[in-house]
Amino acid sequence: MPPTRNNSTRTPTRLTVIGGGLAGLTAAITAAESGARVTLHESHHTLGGRARTAEGTYRTNEGPHALYNGGPHWTWLKQRDLIGPLAPLPPVEGTRLRLHHQGRLRRTPPLAMLKLLRRKPEQAPMEADFMSWATGEVGEEGARAAAHYIAVATFHHDPGSLSARFVQERLRRATKLPPEAHYPRGGWASVIDRMATLAWNLGVRVETLSRVDNVSTANTADTLAALSAKGPVVVATSLPAARQLLQDDSLQWESARTTLVDVALTSRRGDLFALSDLDGTGWIERFTTQDRSLAPAGQDLIQGQIPLSPTESKPDGAARADHLLDLGFPGWRERLIWRRDSVSNGRTGAVDLPGTTWRDRPAIDRGDGIYLAGDQVAAPGLLSEVSFNSALEAVTLALTSTRLDLKSA
Structure with missing residues (x-):
């Protein structure tokens, strides 16, 4: 069960959260459960x-909307009944996942790549680049x-x-x-x-259309410095x-x-669930394979995610x-009903270069x-897990510091 609110008679800590995404909401909920006024x-x-x-x-997302059940945020969300109904995963034998490798569509990855999956993340050095290390382990093709x-x-x-x-940590998961x-x-x-x-x-005061910058918020005369003077700011x-803000x-x-x-x-019977490009970098996924609610009946919603070089x-x-x-979808142009192209720029989470970790x-x-x-700060995890882990740590540090200050006052 999630923590209950603190019923202490002491004056509750005031905490401000700037940003209402996954990290901001996680921080706000966690702080409110600890008794803070948020x-x-x-x-x-x-x-x-x-x-x-x-x-x-068309219920599109900025990228995939999968939640990985191997991370701590899964347990946290589940304890609070926040995940809700899940779209059923197609059976492994029926997923129709195809791999574009050496110019052909294949059902299975190259054997060398499968061998690489046996290596534990701890075996991969953080100082080396993945391609050099993996080539030494299984050869260039598999790497x-x-x-x-x-x-x-x-x-x-x-x-x-x-x-x-x-890379190896993410590949294994x-x-x-x-x-x-x-x-x-x-x-x-x-x-x-x-x-x-x-x-x-939980009593969190949520103000939308309220932009906080280094000058003022949209609705008040408070500066960031004034906000932090009243209590911690996440x-x-x-x-x-x-x-820019700081x-x-x-x-x-x-x-x-x-x-x-x-x-x-x-919709057409026999369409793929997903296509991964092993000759380049790219992924195509038919999201309505799992969740028919994302598009009208008789239609399929598909997203391509294509990384861009500089x-x-x-x-x-x-x-x-x-x-x-x-x-992967022959004749798709004749079946096209709607299309949207966009670029996700600098909003795809952190990537660690050789010699660095989170x-x-x-x-x-x-x-x-x-x-x-x-999702680009000093916390571990895969994709959205970084936002979650950093939010928990931020609130823990903020409330612990505040209470220590009160004791020493």
Whole structure:
């Protein structure tokens, strides 16, 4: 069961959360359960951040909306009944996952890649790049295929150039059987809505269309300094937004840039569930395989996720997505009902270069009662787990520091 609210007679700590995405809502709920008086500011009119789901006919997400059950956030969400109904995973034998390798669609990865999956993450050195280490373990073919496959969990155009430890950890989890990935019915928005309801029931004051910057908020004359003077502040925004808000140029870390291609097609029996490009980096997934609520009856919603190099543009990524659609969904152009191309830029989470780990990312405790949460800060985890873990740590540090200050006063 989740913790109950603190019923102590002492004056509750005031805590401000800036940002209403997964990290911000996790921080707000955790602090409120500990007895803090929490105000959350969100600059948009809806909560969710990168976890928002589009309203309208096609329920698209900014990238995949899978939750991995191997991380601590799964237990935390489940204890609070926040996950909700899950879309059933297709049987392994019926998933129709295909791998584009050496110019052909295959059912199974190369044997060398399968051998690499047996290596434990601790065997992969964080100092070396993944491609060099994996080539030494299983040869170039298996190393390259594995590096390209894990783009689905890194969004990076060249995962082989990243830390071997970083990539191997994600490769092992992304290829587990049975799969760790589960899909909340209705997309991320269903989870966010339940989190927002719980926050409200715990007494969190949620202010949308309330942009906090280094000058003022939209609705008050409080500066960031004034907010932190009243109690700890958890900045749960993207790293670029936090850098601007805190005027701290040290808030830098590697991320990735990805073209997202969403298409709605007339349904056709026999379409693939997913296609992974082992000759390049790209992933195509038919989300309505699991969750028919994401598109109208008789239609399928498909998303292509194509990592972009620094020299590539959105049209370059879209062209690569079209090529994969041609391979995996023959005749898709004649069945096309709707399409949207976009770029996710710097919002794809942290990637660790050789010689670095999550501990080297921007620290959560920024001093002067300011704490950082999000997917590019110093916390472990896969994809959204970084936001979750950093939010818990930020609140723990904030409330512990405040209570120590009160004792010493």
